[in-house]
Amino acid sequence: MKILVTGAAGFIGYHVCNQLIKNNHTVIGIDNLNDYYSVDLKLARLEQLGINPKNALDFNEYVSSANTNRFQFVRINLEDREQLPKIFQKENFTVVCNLAAQAGVRYSLENPEAYIDSNIVGFLNILECCRNFNIEHLVYASSSSVYGLSSSAQFKTTDVTDTPVSLYAASKKSNELMAHTYSHLFGLRTTGLRFFTVYGPWGRPDMAMFLFTEAILKGKPINVFNNGELERDFTYIDDITTGVVKIIEDDHTDTYQPENLYHIYNIGNNRPVKLMTFIDAIEKELGIQPKLNMMGMQPGDVKKTWADISDLRLDYAYSPDTPVEKGIHHFIEWYKGFYGK
Numbered sequence: 001m002k003i004l005v006t007g008a009a010g011f012i013g014y015h016v017c018n019q020l021i022k023n024n025h026t027v028i029g030i031d032n033l034n035d036y037y038s039v040d041l042k043l044a045r046l047e048q049l050g051i052n053p054k055n056a057l058d059f060n061e062y063v064s065s066a067n068t069n070r071f072q073f074v075r076i077n078l079e080d081r082e083q084l085p086k087i088f089q090k091e092n093f094t095v096v097c098n099l100a101a102q103a104g105v106r107y108s109l110e111n112p113e114a115y116i117d118s119n120i121v122g123f124l125n126i127l128e129c130c131r132n133f134n135i136e137h138l139v140y141a142s143s144s145s146v147y148g149l150s151s152s153a154q155f156k157t158t159d160v161t162d163t164p165v166s167l168y169a170a171s172k173k174s175n176e177l178m179a180h181t182y183s184h185l186f187g188l189r190t191t192g193l194r195f196f197t198v199y200g201p202w203g204r205p206d207m208a209m210f211l212f213t214e215a216i217l218k219g220k221p222i223n224v225f226n227n228g229e230l231e232r233d234f235t236y237i238d239d240i241t242t243g244v245v246k247i248i249e250d251d252h253t254d255t256y257q258p259e260n261l262y263h264i265y266n267i268g269n270n271r272p273v274k275l276m277t278f279i280d281a282i283e284k285e286l287g288i289q290p291k292l293n294m295m296g297m298q299p300g301d302v303k304k305t306w307a308d309i310s311d312l313r314l315d316y317a318y319s320p321d322t323p324v325e326k327g328i329h330h331f332i333e334w335y336k337g338f339y340g341k
Ligand SMILES: NC(=O)c1ccc[n+]([C@@H]2O[C@H](COP(=O)([O-])OP(=O)(O)OC[C@H]3O[C@@H](n4cnc5c(N)ncnc54)[C@H](O)[C@@H]3O)[C@@H](O)[C@H]2O)c1
Pocket: 006, 007, 008, 009, 010, 011, 012, 013, 030, 031, 032, 033, 034, 042, 076, 077, 078, 079, 098, 099, 100, 101, 102, 103, 104, 117, 118, 122, 141, 142, 143, 144, 194, 195, 196, 197, 198, 199, 204
């Protein structure tokens, strides 16, 4: 299969590209390499995929090249309405996996524009290209944050999700609505994946796993929001990658029905962990007692996430199996190796 992965230099995008290449697919990865967090980390991920940062193709080089490598990387903005279709024209993709986005709940209070540019305008451009170049399947990242003020103990895809509490969440909910429109109007098969707190090697520096490890190793206090009274359905990256790749590879021929083109799934671990349990496991792994800076609830945040993954189990035999202690061990091993600690 020939697959476009957007956000290829990002945390999840890197892991998905890696697995798709291992499974013998041809992958074109795109990313704008923005500096929301360390560009060096993004470039280091690309290096793992065989892309020497000095040789990363810029758009003009890419369109004129006859490169036949199984993985190519092109630096481009999703918002670029001129350049994006040229990639689709050149490649004839079967599946598009859209993982590029402005991520992060907190940052959406500071820089709302970035969420509209990447997540709304960028996503519209992806939908238009999928429509105009007859893409068979668009798989895209949504988020557990769409559940917002939901009072359900366990989040189900049938829950009403009309109460987002951050612009980030609102942008992800909008993506689902936009995808529905394109499935309905243009027969585009779309699958939205609501990711639940993904962690693991090559993870994001703005997320708890990374922030806690970094601070503890530097002897700095860690910020514990809502006095530790939070629970997250932490999901290990390999479990996420397995699910995403299975969905990309599924040609759906047996169950394909024109009226059944729009899908939404939760993709989580299905075992919420208390924040203090998570911190204890990091402490045990590092052998250092953290200094805790107890804080109030953050605006835009939710108290508990817990994914009902029964649809994904049923349709794709999805069964995440990484205990949080094991996932933390792998992350810390990677972190120490990467940063030479
Ligand atoms: N990591 C999680 O726990 C989590 C949870 C819920 C949803 N998600 C979603 O999953 C997807 C991947 O998340 P991630 O954790 O890998 O984030 P990430 O920030 O590591 O990766 C996103 C990548 O997209 C790129 N990008 C951003 N805007 C772009 C644009 N306009 N054009 C081109 N490239 C652009 C960034 O440079 C980055 O490399 C995102 O859509 C995110 O919202 C992630």
